[in-house]
Amino acid sequence: MPLSHSLVAVLVTIIWGLSFVVIKIGVGDTPPLLLAALRFFFAALPAVYFVPRPQTDWRNVVGYGFFLGVAQFGLLFAALALGMPASLASLVMQAQVFFTILFAALLMGERPGPHQIAGGVLGALGLALIALPRLSGSGAGPFLMTVLAAASWGVANIISKRAGRVDMLGFIVWSSLVAPLPLLGLSLWLNGSEEVLAALSHMTWGTAAAVAYLAYPTTVFAFGVWAYLLSRHPAATVTPFALLVPVAGIIGSALILGEAMQPIEAVGGAVIVIGLALNVFGQRFIRGRRAV
DSSP: OHHHHHHHHHHHHHHHOOOOHHHHHTTTTTHHHHHHHHHHHHHHHTTGTSSSOOOHHHHHHHHHHHIIIIIIIIIHHHHHHTTHHHHHHHTTHHHHHHHHHHHHHHOOOOOOOOOHHHHHHHHHHHHHHGGGGGSSSSTTHHHHHHHHHHHHHHHHHHHHOOOOOOOOHHHHHHTTSSSSSHHHHHHHHHHHHHHHHHHHHOOOOEHHHHHHIIIIIIIIIIIIIHHHHHHOHHHHGGGGGGGGGHHHHHHHIIIIIOOOOOOHHHHHHHHHHHHHHHHHHHHHHHHHHOOO
């Protein structure tokens, strides 16, 4: 990728990393699926009145909005509300890199290189290490929900690639229209109308700030740029930049939330990061060895 695209990808991953801290704070005051619904409602409105509809099949818009908004973030917000640490979630969500490469190979015929396969194996090993202390008790559910959220992100990445070279700002804004009603309906079903209405009528400044951060820099800007990059470069080139997401997430969680990892979780996280690094730098290493 050009240097300018690489720098923007780094900025996006930092914004995403800090968003885990913001979500964790937000779900402390607001039902998680309601918070997710508000995120996408304000990401779509009023921008949808000013941003042209993307020139792509409407199924791409609906599919992206469902897998990104309802599936990925519905699961992630709920997992964080149920006790998944923000720092650990920022690590586990990077399994989206491996899911994206896998889905691109299965559905789009993109062939992963040996370094990408090795990186995927390391990523799976890291997830297994993180899962070990959570296989029993209340931690298993939030962990599995976070893994499913990462898989949903992988599906959304493939849909954005299939949408082709379209106006990605319009793609993000219009696809954001898909998520609010399903998320609100799920929140009403799970939390009840009284709790939802109470949260809306007594919204704190902290919740409002969380919604603003999640709607605009995290969704409209970051996902718009990410989808733009995926439409112009191979998935295996773009997605490994998510290597920086857990770095920002762990630092932010430690400084703001005071979170700390168990030793085995830290080891599993390190293995995932090594797998991501192998995806980023493996091809250059192979080329260097061949040149020698």
